Amino acid sequence: MTPSRLLGVGAFLLGVFVLVPLLIVLTGRWDFYYTLTSVALLSVGAAGVWLTFYIGRINIGQGAYALVGGYVSAILVTQAGFSFWATLPMAGLFSAAVSVAIGLPILRLRGVYFAMVTLVLTEVARLTALALPVTNGAKGITSIPLPGELSIFGLTVIPDFASLGNPKLAFYLMAAVLMVLTYLVLWRIVNSRLGHLCRSLQQNEELSASIGVNTAMLRVLAYAISSFFGGLAGAMFVAISQSIYPSSFVVTDSVNFMLYCFLGGLGYVFGPMLGTLLLYFGWDLLSVAREYQLLIYSGAMIALMLVLPNGVLSLLEKKGGGK
Amino acid sequence: MSEPILQIRGVTKRYGGLTANKDISFDVRPGEILSVIGPNGAGKSTLFKQIAGFVTPTSGEVLFKGSRISGIAPHKVARLGVVRTFQETTIFRSMTVRENVIVSHHLRSKASLWGFFLGSAQARSDEADFARSADDIIDFLGLQAIRNELASNLPQGHLRALGMAIGLATHPQVILLDEPFAGMNHDETMRMVGLVRRLRDERGVTVLLVEHDMPAVMKISDRIVCINFGEKIAEGSPAEIQANPRVIEAYLGSEDAAIGM
Ligand SMILES: Nc1ncnc2c1ncn2[C@@H]1O[C@H](COP(=O)(O)OP(=O)(O)OP(=O)(O)O)[C@@H](O)[C@H]1O
Ligand SMILES: [Mg+2]
Numbered sequence: 227m228t229p230s231r232l233l234g235v236g237a238f239l240l241g242v243f244v245l246v247p248l249l250i251v252l253t254g255r256w257d258f259y260y261t262l263t264s265v266a267l268l269s270v271g272a273a274g275v276w277l278t279f280y281i282g283r284i285n286i287g288q289g290a291y292a293l294v295g296g297y298v299s300a301i302l303v304t305q306a307g308f309s310f311w312a313t314l315p316m317a318g319l320f321s322a323a324v325s326v327a328i329g330l331p332i333l334r335l336r337g338v339y340f341a342m343v344t345l346v347l348t349e350v351a352r353l354t355a356l357a358l359p360v361t362n363g364a365k366g367i368t369s370i371p372l373p374g375e376l377s378i379f380g381l382t383v384i385p386d387f388a389s390l391g392n393p394k395l396a397f398y399l400m401a402a403v404l405m406v407l408t409y410l411v412l413w414r415i416v417n418s419r420l421g422h423l424c425r426s427l428q429q430n431e432e433l434s435a436s437i438g439v440n441t442a443m444l445r446v447l448a449y450a451i452s453s454f455f456g457g458l459a460g461a462m463f464v465a466i467s468q469s470i471y472p473s474s475f476v477v478t479d480s481v482n483f484m485l486y487c488f489l490g491g492l493g494y495v496f497g498p499m500l501g502t503l504l505l506y507f508g509w510d511l512l513s514v515a516r517e518y519q520l521l522i523y524s525g526a527m528i529a530l531m532l533v534l535p536n537g538v539l540s541l542l543e544k545k546g547g548g549k
Numbered sequence: 550m551s552e553p554i555l556q557i558r559g560v561t562k563r564y565g566g567l568t569a570n571k572d573i574s575f576d577v578r579p580g581e582i583l584s585v586i587g588p589n590g591a592g593k594s595t596l597f598k599q600i601a602g603f604v605t606p607t608s609g610e611v612l613f614k615g616s617r618i619s620g621i622a623p624h625k626v627a628r629l630g631v632v633r634t635f636q637e638t639t640i641f642r643s644m645t646v647r648e649n650v651i652v653s654h655h656l657r658s659k660a661s662l663w664g665f666f667l668g669s670a671q672a673r674s675d676e677a678d679f680a681r682s683a684d685d686i687i688d689f690l691g692l693q694a695i696r697n698e699l700a701s702n703l704p705q706g707h708l709r710a711l712g713m714a715i716g717l718a719t720h721p722q723v724i725l726l727d728e729p730f731a732g733m734n735h736d737e738t739m740r741m742v743g744l745v746r747r748l749r750d751e752r753g754v755t756v757l758l759v760e761h762d763m764p765a766v767m768k769i770s771d772r773i774v775c776i777n778f779g780e781k782i783a784e785g786s787p788a789e790i791q792a793n794p795r796v797i798e799a800y801l802g803s804e805d806a807a808i809g810m
Contacts, residue, residue: 414666415666418666418668419655419658419660419665419675419676420662420665422651422652425641426641426652426655429641429642429643430639430640430642432603432623433639433640433641433715435603435622435623436601436623436624436633436634437627437653437655437719438624438628438719439624439655440624442622
């Protein structure tokens with residue numbers, strides 16, 4: 227790592243873990259915690275979508291995996307008495323397993339065909355949640371207890387959320403940690419050979435196969451990692467809202483995940499994070515415009531895509547900066 | 550005479566009512582340069598696709614060192630040592646020339662995907678090997694000057710050479726070159742002819758090529774197979790092919806450039 231990059235990462239961590247809480251205390255805007263927690267978690271889901279873009283597939287189905295992950299955590303906590311912390315990786319893994327089963331047949335499709343199928347997935351997930359007995363239908367699962375204590379060898383790593391004076395801050399920190407870890411993994415993938423192979427897949431699948439890449443396997447792997455992130459994000463959301471319904475993640479959410487990636491920049495690992503921040507915050511701030519909120523928002527989106535088709539982060543490139 | 554390295558046995562490919570390849574059989578000896586010629590639409594590319602596993606024959610089979618390779622996935626065929634380059638200039642467009650060649654070393658990696666992710670010692674030594682070997686190949690093909698050029702910015706002639714570099718990076722035993730000289734001027738073609746020869750002489754690669762440039766084909770080939778309307782109509786040395794009445798007829802009867810020099 228170059229010193230300048232190290233400095234950038236340091237500044238970012240300082241901002242997320244020190245400056246943001248400090249500013250919130252100073253301004254007294256406690257509601258920002260909720261907004262920022264959502265941004266962090268949505269950007270975890272968006273990181274997955276970005277990885278599917280990276281292998282050349284338009285993924286408009288992340289909402290489905292968030293819903294699956296959310297239900298897995300909710301059911302395990304309320305019906306099997308698991309600790310939330312144990313259900314978090316299980317939610318990710320379950321979503322990944324589901325995505326392997328779904329991905330094997332559909333990842334052969336390309337372009338708009340794949341996109342359409344993934345778009346339908348979110349709706350299928352919602353209908354499944356409505357129909358299954360274990361998910362409790364339209365009534366959903368409510369009154370899910372807050373995450374309990376997490377201790378390793380008797381040492382308390384994370385205290386019981388119910389005992390905390392300020393669970394909002396705790397949720398924010400938890401989401402921020404998850405986000406940082408997710409992007410660390412993503413960054414590592416993209417900058418290792420795995421990422422180079424994904425790029426080769428994105429640019430030419432036939433050629434990729436002819437140089438010996440098991441393209442079918444690589445596609446499924448990338449999609450499974452993507453869905454793992456989706457499942458994690460879903461489980462965290464459920465822990466915060468303490469409830470889940472079939473409509474907790476709908477098609478609009480899936481579309482938003484995709485937009486976050488577009489806006490931030492498909493060529494940049496940190497694109498989806500920035501895209502989520504801008505879009506989510508932008509929407510929130512625009513609420514002062516009341517009935518014109520959607521109009522201004524959509525207008526701004528279209529303008530941005532016209533002016534910066536490669537995402538906001540491509541501004542860096544024009545100035546000669548790196549990734 | 551040594552055992553054939555590749556055996557094409559009664560390969561037939563039908564697309565609906567159209568028979569693209571009809572009962573084609575011939576052998577390829579190790580270390581030879583064999584050209585497949587024929588008018589446009591004769592079925593040459595279809596034959597190559599079947600050898601490399603991109604298309605499954607309707608009937609018949611392809612044997613590599615005695616075992617069947619037709620009908621198995623292209624990445625597995627490549628892993629065995631039979632690699633195809635493309636008729637269209639197929640490269641990774643938004644990578645540099647060097648990145649193109651490095652990524653194409655995938656087959657030779659010893660580290661696992663986990664190893665790559667974690668940056669294990671094996672992964673790092675793999676990467677160093679690939680970079681070194683990529684530079685060798687770039688030097689071999691005379692691409693030094695455009696090493697760090699983005700592939701999408703290259704002219705046709707260089708794209709062909711890059712396509713070949715990608716093929717070479719897999720360290721194939723048999724390489725299938727589909728129209729490697731297309732879009733090249735005379736000088737470039739003659740340079741490439743020299744390179745293909747050196748590929749065989751210095752690297753011991755068996756070369757199968759499809760080409761429309763007859764002077765180049767005659768100059769480079771040890772043997773030639775001629776296909777017309779999906780069927781093999783002749784096989785032999787360049788001199789035999791040039792004198793073969795069926796070949797002459799096939800070429801006269803088409804819009805294609807006349808055979809000969
Ligand atoms: N996937 C396919 N589906 C249907 N027909 C096909 C397919 N691929 C090839 N063909 C047909 O098979 C015939 C042989 O095609 P092929 O590409 O092998 O010819 P070729 O000898 O390589 O020609 P050229 O010299 O123009 O490259 C053509 O008539 C072509 O239209
Ligand atoms: Mg062809």
